[in-house]
Amino acid sequence: AQSVTQLGSHVSVSEGALVLLRCNYSSSVPPYLFWYVQYPNQGLQLLLKYTTGATLVKGINGFEAEFKKSETSFHLTKPSAHMSDAAEYFCAVSVIPSGSARQLTFGSGTQLTVLP
Amino acid sequence: KAGVTQTPRYLIKTRGQQVTLSCSPISGHRSVSWYQQTPGQGLQFLFEYFSETQRNKGNFPGRFSGRQFSNSRSEMNVSTLELGDSALYLCASSSNAVNTEAFFGQGTRLTVV
Numbered sequence: 001a002q003s004v005t006q007l008g009s010h011v012s013v014s015e016g017a018l019v020l021l022r023c024n025y026s027s028s029v030p031p032y033l034f035w036y037v038q039y040p041n042q043g044l045q046l047l048l049k050y051t052t053g054a055t056l057v058k059g060i061n062g063f064e065a066e067f068k069k070s071e072t073s074f075h076l077t078k079p080s081a082h083m084s085d086a087a088e089y090f091c092a093v094s095v096i097p098s099g100s101a102r103q104l105t106f107g108s109g110t111q112l113t114v115l116p
Numbered sequence: 117k118a119g120v121t122q123t124p125r126y127l128i129k130t131r132g133q134q135v136t137l138s139c140s141p142i143s144g145h146r147s148v149s150w151y152q153q154t155p156g157q158g159l160q161f162l163f164e165y166f167s168e169t170q171r172n173k174g175n176f177p178g179r180f181s182g183r184q185f186s187n188s189r190s191e192m193n194v195s196t197l198e199l200g201d202s203a204l205y206l207c208a209s210s211s212n213a214v215n216t217e218a219f220f221g222q223g224t225r226l227t228v229v
Contacts, residue, residue, distance in 0.1 A: 036220075041225070042223070043220035102210055103164060103174070107158075
């Protein structure tokens, strides 16, 4: 079975500072990894995904993440935080067993606050 | 291209009642998954349907059920509602390609009183 751990349920950064949200996963098979963002009373919006290939993945709104197999990590970064980045961020892992059943396992989420 | 549509957006039900939530996936997507989101348990997988068949199921009691129609629209039903069923229920659709992502609807906020 797979699992996801997000270190830090709350992260605060100043506007213009580096954003770093941590995600570690556990999976017995090669995982697919995702970062989603959720604004209040909204659904989840995909920021970026890693499936295969390049380990540095670029997403929307200036976010990127690097898949590090040796560290079982998929940390999310953004060089310069903007006020509009304030939201909850979820890391998720998916494995596709035979039959292509789809199931995302989510981390507990990190609430990002951006200070003016 | 229209996104995933969930109806209704908000529901208030009384303990013991049943409720049906609806999800219309993105056109062409045949996989629909449901998730429950609560402050205490976070995001938890309920079940996934593909071509009208339940393909995968999470660890929820039998009071939670679902179905999918031939046009890929899906419904989930919760019977004998409990206060703990209050949650945001999210539907996600995806194609059947291996490396594709899930696209989420805005959710249905269910409050059980």
